[in-house]
Amino acid sequence: MSDEKNAEKTSKNKPKTGAGRPSREQAEDAVRVLLRWAGDDPAREGLIDTPARVVRAYEEFFAGYDHDPREILSRTFSEVDGYDEMIVLKDIRFESYCEHHMVPIIGRAHVAYLPEHRVVGISKLARLVDAFAKRLQIQEKMTAQIADTLNEVLQPKGVGVILEAAHQCMSTRGVHKAGVTMVTSRMLGTFRSDPSTRREFLAIVGTPGVMSMPNT
Ligand SMILES: [Zn+2]
Numbered sequence: 001m002s003d004e005k006n007a008e009k010t011s012k013n014k015p016k017t018g019a020g021r022p023s024r025e026q027a028e029d030a031v032r033v034l035l036r037w038a039g040d041d042p043a044r045e046g047l048i049d050t051p052a053r054v055v056r057a058y059e060e061f062f063a064g065y066d067h068d069p070r071e072i073l074s075r076t077f078s079e080v081d082g083y084d085e086m087i088v089l090k091d092i093r094f095e096s097y098c099e100h101h102m103v104p105i106i107g108r109a110h111v112a113y114l115p116e117h118r119v120v121g122i123s124k125l126a127r128l129v130d131a132f133a134k135r136l137q138i139q140e141k142m143t144a145q146i147a148d149t150l151n152e153v154l155q156p157k158g159v160g161v162i163l164e165a166a167h168q169c170m171s172t173r174g175v176h177k178a179g180v181t182m183v184t185s186r187m188l189g190t191f192r193s194d195p196s197t198r199r200e201f202l203a204i205v206g207t208p209g210v211m212s213m214p215n216t
Pocket residue numbers: 098099100101102167169170
C-alpha cells in the first residue's frame with residue numbers, strides 16, 4: 001500500500017483509539033480462532049462466511065469510535081425567542097456493549113438540559129447518545145460522558161441524564177438474572193442544585209425511582 005493510501009486510511013479512521021489497528025483479514029482470522037475455541041469448525045459450510053459477517057457487524061456495533069461527540073453538538077442555535085425551559089429527549093433507545101464481556105447492553109436514555117443561550121437540534125442528542133453507546137462501555141461511564149459532553153459544549157444552566165438498561169452479561173451468563181434493569185444518572189448544574197428542576201425532569205421521564213439514587 002502506498003504512503004498516500006495509508007495516510008488516507010489513517011485520517012478516515014482518525015478518532016479510532018490506539019495505533020496499529022489490525023487489518024480486516026486479521027480481524028476475520030481472530031473470529032476463526034474464537035469459533036475454534038467455542039468448539040466448532042470454521043471450515044464447515046455454515047460458518048464459512050461468518051468471520052466476514054462478524055467483522056462487518058463489529059463495524060456497526062462500534063461505529064461510535066468514528067464519531068466525535070463534540071463535533072455532533074457543534075452546530076447550535078441561539079435564536080430561541082427567549083425559550084428558557086427544560087429541553088428533554090426521552091426514551092432514546094440505545095445498544096451498547098459491555099466492555100468486560102463484549103455482549104449487548106440494551107436500554108433507553110433520557111437526556112435533558114436547561115439552555116442558557118444556545119440550543120441544539122434534538123436529533124443531535126440522539127446522535128450524541130449513539131456516539132458513546134456504539135463503543136465498549138460500562139453504563140456509569142457512558143452516563144457521565146453524555147452529560148459531561150453536553151455540559152461542556154453547550155454550557156447550559158444544567159444537564160440531566162438517566163440511562164436504564166439491561167445487561168446481557170447478567171441475563172445470559174454469570175448470575176443469569178433476566179428482567180433486571182440498571183439505572184444510572186448524572187445531574188449537573190441546576191439539575192444537581194435545584195430540587196424542583198430535578199423533580200420536573202424525573203416527572204417528565206417517569207422514573208421516580210431515580211430520586212433516591214446517589215449522584216454519580
Ligand atoms: Zn459484562
